[in-house]
Amino acid sequence: MPNHPLLLFLVAVLVLGILAFLVARAKALRVRASGTAMYAQPDQYAWFAALSTAGPALLVSGVGGFLLLLLGAEIPLPWLLAGSLVVAAAGATLGLRLVTPDFHARQAIERVIRFILAGAALISIFTTFGILLSIISEALRFFRMHGFWEFITGTVWAPGNSFLAAAGRADDAASAARFGSVPLFAGTFMITAIAMLVAIPVGLMAAIYMSEFAPRRVRTLAKPVLEVLAGIPTVVYGFFAAITVAPLVVSVAGSLGLNASFNNALAPGIVMGIMIIPFISSLSDDVINAVPDSMRQGSLALGMTRGETIRHVVVPAAMPGIISASLLAVSRALGETMIVVMAAGMRPNLTANPLEEMTTVTVRIVAALTGDLEFESAETLSAFALGLVLFAVTLSLNLVSVIMIRRFREKYRVNNL
Incomplete structure (x- = not known):
């Protein structure tokens, strides 16, 4: 016999739900056997009674657990579970009383669903708003220490000994700390751009080949093998970038008379694009497979070649989905963090040369939130400011993509009228 209060509660709710189901079904069968027309089937009345029993009880216990664990409310667990069982009993009573010929049990179940x-x-x-609020609250504390404009437009990221200020031992090095985020975002955008220059052409051409040209046997084998790349841990890609791709980049750059660091932005960008x-x-x-085959046949019937059909018909029709994938x-x-840490380094460096060492926003966030730094220090709080700006950048990209997708759909719709 279970002895844990929570397990006892779940067993009790399950038993009450089963009893409510059986009793409601038996009552509905008796009403139907008497020759009275009913708006729903007996099983639908039974499921409504079970939902009205278990649903409110689980809801009350879930809300109580939220208040108890996350908000620190002082609610005794046995009292919370006992109150939930009382709610379950009340719900079972209500569900059984509603087993009447004029009650629409099916519609009630659909409303619950x-x-x-x-x-x-x-x-x-709510999760998105919760994340945003938690980031904003800590980012505002950082902006009270260092100005927002300085953070957005500054070209030097040098926290120095800023953690001493939180400990009350600020000196000239702490007061001279500079938190300019431009080098971090420049590194982030450069590595992302290199990755997209690799991933978008290769990925799109692979998709066109597998959907339009590959035999069924090749497609059946090639697509799962290609998707295996998505399941490889990023730390493995980091090893590959640091041990194989970075030395190769240095060798190729040296043969061309260029100086390249073993920690450079090109290597993680290429490996990230492969990933x-x-x-x-x-x-x-x-x-692309979702594009109606009738459009392909119509294009070929008008005299277009297969390549022209793909370029002028199939790809434009699939462009909203391709933009979403991109x-x-x-x-x-x-x-991405691990590949950058292992192959590009952690030094903020504002440069346009991808052969030099760079770092990204996520790497600095990890560095700021790990170690023995005081949480109240500016360097630790800067992680939340970086996260807030990165959130805004991602949101802007989403908005731009939505606008582009709508324009492509409108253009495609107009061209097909």
Whole structure:
């Protein structure tokens, strides 16, 4: 017999739900056997009774657990579970009373399902706002120490001994700390751009080949092998970038008379692009396959070659999905950390030369939130400021992509009228 209060509560709710189901079904069968017309089937009345029993109880216990664990409310667990069981009993009583001929049990169940689906959709929205609020609250503390304009336009990232200020031992080095984020975002955008220059052409061409030219046997084998790249841990890609690609970049640059550091932006950009290829190829392949075959046949019937059909008909029709896949790849590249740490280094360096050492925003966020730094220090709080700006950049990219997708859809719709 279980002895944990939570397990006892779940068993009790399950038992009450089963009893409510059986009793409601038996009652509905008796009403139907008497010759009375009913708006729903007996099983639908039974499921409504079970939902009205278990649903409110689980909701009350979930809200109580949220208040207890996250907000620190002092609610005794046995009292919370006992109150939830009382709610379950009340719900069972109400559900059994509603087993009447004029009650639309099916419509009531559909309303409950819509409510559950709406709640699931709201979870992501509330989570996004929660993340944003938690970042803003800490970022504002940083901006009270260092100006927002200096942070956005500054070209030097040199925290120095800024952590001493939080300990009350500020000196000239701490007061001279500079938090200019331009080098970090420049490195982030450069490495992301290199990755996209690799991933988008290769991924899109691979998708076109697999959807339009590859035999069925080749497609069946090639697509799963290509998607394996998405499951490789990023730290493995980091080893590959640091041990293989970076020395190769140095050798090629040396043969061309260029100086390249073993920690450079080109190597992680190339490897990150290889890692992102499956995101673009798989999604683009699905979108291209979704284009109606009648459009291809109509284009060929008008005298276009197969290549012209792909270029002028298939790809424009699939362009909204291709843009979405590319945006997903950009977001993936902006958030990558391990490959950059292992192959590009951690030194903020404002340069346009991809052969030099650079770093990204996410790497500095990890560096600021790890170690023995005081949480109240400017260097630690700068991680939240960087996260806030990166969130704004990602949101802007999403908005731009939505506008582009809408324009492509409108253009495609007009051209087909």
